[in-house]
Amino acid sequence: MSNFSTATSIAHNVASGAQSAVSIVEEHLQRITQREEEVHAFNLVTSAEARERAADIDARIARGENVGPLAGVPIALKDNMCTRGVPTTCSSKILEGWKPPYNATVVDKLFAAGAVFVGKTNLDEFAMGSSTENSAFGPTRNPLDTSRVPGGSSGGSAAAVAAGFAAVSLGSDTGGSIRQPAALCGVVGVKPTYGLVSRYGLVAFASSLDQIGPFSHSVADAALLTEVIAGHDPMDSTSIPKPAPSLVSVLGRGVEGMRIGRVADLPEGADADVLARLDAAFIALEKAGATIVDVKLPSLSYALTAYYLIAPAEASSNLARYDGVRYGNRVAANDMNTMYADTRAAGFGDEVKRRIMLGTYALSAGYYDAYYGKALKVRRLISNDFAAAYANADVILTPTSPTVAFPFGAKTDDPLTMYLCDIFTIPTNLAGHPAMSVPFGTGQANMPVGVQILAPTLGEEAMFKVAAVLESAA
């Protein structure tokens, strides 16, 4: 764990009056002033609003009010979550300057819990990428080594926490976009069960895969934040009609008697330093009283193909709305079809265009069955594999990322090379299960390695119990 204050301790101190929310926010804004130019975690820093909000929280506490479980906690939001009246760009030129007319549900929930927003974080355009090099506004750098990427697509949110710009942050995870940057920046990152956290106000990439989740310095902070943002939302038709789970309370319970799955047929591709840390994690859990069991996931090696057909197909449909009519930017033309095509050509970056075309192709007449239809069947096989594995294991451990953070430009020449970064994170999204990455030591070049904990649908309790044990053993 880093030396920065956790959200849990900040909320405790602010609520008890030991520290003011104003002093906390100033401390974080000062770090932003010192390092943001170098790191570029943010598309927008909302200093004035943060100061105003912190002063309001202090005033309410002075009046004896309970301001909520995140009292005075500075938080950063990935810039694909709608904030009313505050620009939300998705790091795309097509939405540059757009101010949403409503808040995402998670934003309202965090506000009600007493959090202080410090800014909107950088991402790969429309969350398509694994290094944050695809942002229209320039890349984010890894705060631990600025010659390396922070991962992606939520690279700005991971870097903001790792650099101490915010105590916690939110990202979105469609194929690993929270867990992979968390691993590469040495912080905790959680993708909750699909449907546990409302997607209302999250700009859609691939609607059957997207899920919002937290970044934090500690497992306890991640549990706290998940509790705050989870729960049923009538505004999201895929929201699970159940109350938010209680997660902070399970953290001290240990893993005695738990069955931890080791994937016997893990797809190749992980570096030796990463696999060494995974082995160490199994040893730590065994020492803590868990049993290691071998599980098989034979369809896992096809997950990349299924994902890179399904996600672009959904994206090609979701991104059809950016047509220069209702929001965002427009390239003027004398007829509507030219206006659409010129607006989209000028507004979208290279990777977004590539995925829109791939998705359009996979869905087009004559190719639907061969590509999209087949990918949906492979998705079922992967889901079935997980169901069989979870009959024998409570959770499964894998690497989060096959490598530690890589240098800029290392994977930008060939899109497929970049896609392989997601090989261990993608299967969870296809199944809709929860998963999280916990820092567990370092690998090459002294860069952090993350271990990924996978659990079945609504298995967050088991997942967090294991995470807490790994955190104390790291």
Add this chain to the structure above:
Amino acid sequence: MSERLSAADVAKVARMARLNISAADVERYTQQLDGMLDHFADIDNLQLADVQPMTQPFPLVNVLRADVEQPCLDREEVLGAAPAAEQGRFRVPPSGGEDE
């Protein structure tokens, strides 16, 4: 590399996706997308005839509510964020092509 799709295919896809891209870009995307489809051929030999497709993690049901008026987005705020609006509506160029 096999030739799974041609430049003409990519130009057609770009038209369907309403993306005005240059001839040079068509060539580049053709190569890249062809390489991807080559990789995606790894699922070609799977026996999938009896497998049910999975579109969502959970089965979805329609969300219904009583048909009564509820608060909604502010009209002026929504139109204010549009590239062009007129008389309370979004303004677009004509589909046939005339002066805007």
